[in-house]
């Protein structure tokens with residue numbers, strides 16, 4: 001082969017290999033097997049060894065130049081690489097549309113262009129007459145680092161713009177392509193698995209790994225880590241060369257770049273929200289991590305005219321999906337005393353945005369949890385937040401420790417009143433402050449009483465309750481009903497309108513439902529459902545307050561622990577006083593009306609076993625007909641149903657009270 005023939009062959013091989021690369025990376029299809037492509041690359045490099053002067057900068061053999069970079073030089077960007085402002089919901093998208101609509105000439109029709117926001121690092125590629133001459137990291141936006149040798153190793157970056165492109169104009173002069181360098185999730189997992197085998201430290205996430213890789217001084221190492229470049233912007237000295245963002249994406253693909261095929265032109269906020277919803281789930285299936293969408297004005301002249309505010313273009317936004325998890329640092333761990341005296345360790349965090357709201361605190365549940373998860377002050381932790389649930393710390397990232405972290409030690413005394421913390425039972429995980437008048441419990445009890453699921457009183461959130469307690473106006477839940485607008489208005493936090501509103505809201509809640517009231521009392525273990533169950537079974541607060549453990553635990557959904565807790569609560573003189581105070585103030589729960597069945601107002605006790613049904617079914621039948629099923633006999637019991645092997649004590653009591661007795665047959669007749 002003479003030199004001319006070699007030159008011909010080299011040029012053809014180059015084109016064929018580049019074509020293979022283009023189809024593989026951009027069109028996601030294969031023109032030949034990887035082995036065949038490798039074989040062509042091998043032939044090319046042999047010819048190039050023979051004729052070194054035929055090597056061109058854009059030859060596939062030149063991806064790994066081999067030379068170690070000494071350090072990176074700083075290079076100015078042709079135009080600033082900007083950031084984006086975040087939005088989190090439809091209202092914010094609409095607000096953005098309204099803002100830009102006002103800034104554009106009247107009646108301008110705005111088209112939008114939306115794409116997935118990739119979680120990687122931004123990079124600018126400069127092509128001169130079609131040839132890749134430089135790759136620059138984002139840096140501070142004005143200037144970045146020259147990482148040309150490293151980015152050349154990335155297969156999805158064309159070393160030469162496709163000469164067969166329909167967009168030939170971009171092959172002359174300066175063309176800049178901006179995009180994101182990402183590591184795919186699968187490649188990241190493989191890399192970490194490999195490192196684990198080799199006993200090396202693990203990388204935290206694909207983005208940091210990609211960023212760290214690009215800043216390596218050894219291009220060989222960069223070449224060994226799989227990275228991808230996905231383009232999102234095309235810049236020319238003459239902005240008119242690129243009329244729209246949709247045009248830019250088409251041209252980029254044809255010039256040989258990988259750009260998201262799902263990017264789309266949209267026409268309204270509704271369209272945008274539909275795109276948002278589609279990708280909320282589908283994005284999990286993408287090979288790379290995403291943290292939202294980018295929505296921009298499609299027309300580039302409009303885009304440019306809208307200008308820049310701060311660090312971000314006015315014409316584009318990042319729509320962020322509510323991330324349910326984030327990492328942050330534990331600044332401190334303190335112990336909070338809850339309504340029931342429970343001492344809960346709480347992590348004070350460096351503020352972090354999760355699911356659209358700033359999180360600064362997260363529950364650590366209890367001492368055992370903190371020790372089990374080994375969460376220390378100074379740790380970087382994963383914080384989880386779902387819906388309205390209180391954020392919690394999932395786990396510490398132990399590999400990020402530097403030795404300065406401090407293990408947690410549960411205090412022995414209440415941080416509020418210094419009473420020694422206790423465990424009611426040996427197996428309890430929760431330490432409690434046994435001091436019923438511990439100041440930290442008063443405001444939590446009141447806040448709970450007023451909360452949405454309880455009495456639902458507006459304006460009694462944490463800060464207002466604390467202000468009311470501090471001023472001496474209230475010290476327990478009943479006291480709030482003594483508040484008048486005149487009294488409240490004197491507090492810093494209130495003005496005439498808010499004071500009136502608060503008092504009105506309190507006074508509208510003097511006849512709560514029994515379930516809300518019971519829940520609002522804050523009895524340990526009584527959640528909203530148990531409160532409903534109790535209220536249905538007993539119908540009045542008087543009956544709940546005098547019920548025995550047996551009677552209580554007969555109710556569906558009420559176990560011994562709950563039953564004990566209820567009895568304990570009502571036995572406490574302090575709570576009796578509270579109830580008396582409520583009554584004096586005219587605040588009392590509405591009795592639950594019986595459904596008006598034929599047994600309405602009648603109370604039954606069953607002694608001994610019935611032949612036709614068990615106790616549970618008897619209770620159900622009585623309740624279904626509007627009667628009450630009691631588990632022990634009282635003065636108010638209407639009927640004692642006497643079965644086999646009846647209990648003597650109940651019969652004696654019934655005789656003493658003059659309670660009517662029913663045989664099983666009589667009872668069945670009554671039910672019929």
Ligand code: IVH
Pocket residue numbers: 081082083084115116117118119120121122123179180232233294312313316318
């Ligand atoms: S358009 C003003 N499109 O997000 C920059 N950016 O927060 C507008 N990014 O620095 C760029 N995916 O690195 C655009 N599909 C995408 C993107 C994307 C990720 C990054 C980009 C930029 C940052 C802005």
